[in-house]
Amino acid sequence: MTDQTAQPEQTATRRWPYLIPLIVLLALGGVFGKRLLDIQQGKDVSLIPTVLLDTPVPDLNLPPLPGRGEALTTADLKGEVTLVNIWGSWCIACLSEHPLLLSIKEEGFVPVHGIAWRDDPEQSLRWLARHGDPYSKIGQDPRSEAAIAFGVTAAPETFIVDKEGVIRYKQTGPITPEIWRATMKPLIDELKK
Amino acid sequence: MKILSSLAMAASLSVIALTGAFAVEPNEMLQDPALEARAREVSQHLRCVQCQNETIDESNAQIARDMRILVRQQIMNGDTNEEIIDYMVSRYGDYVLLKPRFQTNTLILWFGPFVVLLVGGFVVVRRMRTASNTAAMAPLSDDERAAIGNVMPPGDDAK
Numbered sequence: 001m002t003d004q005t006a007q008p009e010q011t012a013t014r015r016w017p018y019l020i021p022l023i024v025l026l027a028l029g030g031v032f033g034k035r036l037l038d039i040q041q042g043k044d045v046s047l048i049p050t051v052l053l054d055t056p057v058p059d060l061n062l063p064p065l066p067g068r069g070e071a072l073t074t075a076d077l078k079g080e081v082t083l084v085n086i087w088g089s090w091c092i093a094c095l096s097e098h099p100l101l102l103s104i105k106e107e108g109f110v111p112v113h114g115i116a117w118r119d120d121p122e123q124s125l126r127w128l129a130r131h132g133d134p135y136s137k138i139g140q141d142p143r144s145e146a147a148i149a150f151g152v153t154a155a156p157e158t159f160i161v162d163k164e165g166v167i168r169y170k171q172t173g174p175i176t177p178e179i180w181r182a183t184m185k186p187l188i189d190e191l192k193k
Numbered sequence: 194m195k196i197l198s199s200l201a202m203a204a205s206l207s208v209i210a211l212t213g214a215f216a217v218e219p220n221e222m223l224q225d226p227a228l229e230a231r232a233r234e235v236s237q238h239l240r241c242v243q244c245q246n247e248t249i250d251e252s253n254a255q256i257a258r259d260m261r262i263l264v265r266q267q268i269m270n271g272d273t274n275e276e277i278i279d280y281m282v283s284r285y286g287d288y289v290l291l292k293p294r295f296q297t298n299t300l301i302l303w304f305g306p307f308v309v310l311l312v313g314g315f316v317v318v319r320r321m322r323t324a325s326n327t328a329a330m331a332p333l334s335d336d337e338r339a340a341i342g343n344v345m346p347p348g349d350d351a352k
Contacts, residue, residue: 017316017319020312020316050286051282051283051284051285051286052284118255118259143259143262143263144255144256144259144260144263145259145263147256147259148256148259148260148263148281148284149284150284151284151285151286152256153242153243153256153285154243154256
């Protein structure tokens with residue numbers, strides 16, 4: 001018990017198990033460090049990856065805003081590539097992507113359908129009158145049924161739906177011009193073929 | 194009769210209020226207490242997708258409230274608790290569950306602690322064994338040899 005140095009060979013072969021805690025510690029440090037670095041670089045760590053990618057759009061039958069066209073239904077999301085934008089007049093972040101949506105509409109690049117989420121229809125209409133209306137069809141979702149069916153956590157969220165009505169992309173938070181140019185537009189071009 | 198029932202209501206409300214955080218508003222509740230109890234049980238398994246560490250039962254977030262209402266609608270439609278939870282998972286992924294399910298990608302969560310315990314126990318047992326073995330096999334020091342030499346005359350064993 002007293003004289004451990006008496007067997008140099010034996011302790012040398014037994015030394016490696018002591019490295020296990022160190023390795024575990026380094027691995028944990030790496031995982032936590034990466035997360036901290038992500039936060040520091042402004043990556044949104046609260047993002048929930050969507051499980052809806054490559055699944056058909058949920059069944060929709062949402063009433064229109066009063067005096068503005070027809071209901072938004074699942075049939076509207078089939079036959080051509082579409083964008084579905086979840087939005088509300090109460091949503092401040094929605095304003096930041098609004099000019100981009102308007103320019104998409106102006107270009108006629110792809111139809112943008114809106115889901116007016118948990119909003120008073122009068123307020124939705126007033127907001128559109130004030131800021132411009134980029135939407136093809138708008139369906140009201142006052143009780144979040146469509147929002148939950150789309151796995152929405154906070155507005156705005158935008159989905160790219162292909163010709164078969166399958167969700168191919170989800171944008172959480174406002175669409176920035178960079179995301180549009182680098183990711184969403186190329187994907188839509190691809191899906192349109 | 195009316196007084197009695199409102200008393201009963203008040204009593205049950207205070208019991209619910211005492212059992213912890215509680216965000217369900219009276220107008221959300223189902224008439225049938227058994228169904229309402231099921232709604233609350235389901236709600237306590239579902240995580241508020243906006244607030245990360247609360248159940249939808251505890252959360253005051255709008256989306257949590259709408260999820261609670263949807264849970265109650267689905268109960269009224271005759272869905273089982275399992276079906277309702279499955280629906281939420283199909284929309285939000287495993288994230289929406291406060292208690293992880295037992296499945297391949299959560300095995301490490303369920304078994305990790307036991308594996309660590311086993312490995313740790315194994316290492317401790319090994320160490321204790323080697324420690325006692327080395328003590329038994331420690332070679333004699335010079336002092337000890339000298340002491341033996343004093344007792345046993347050298348070459349005695351050759352006889």
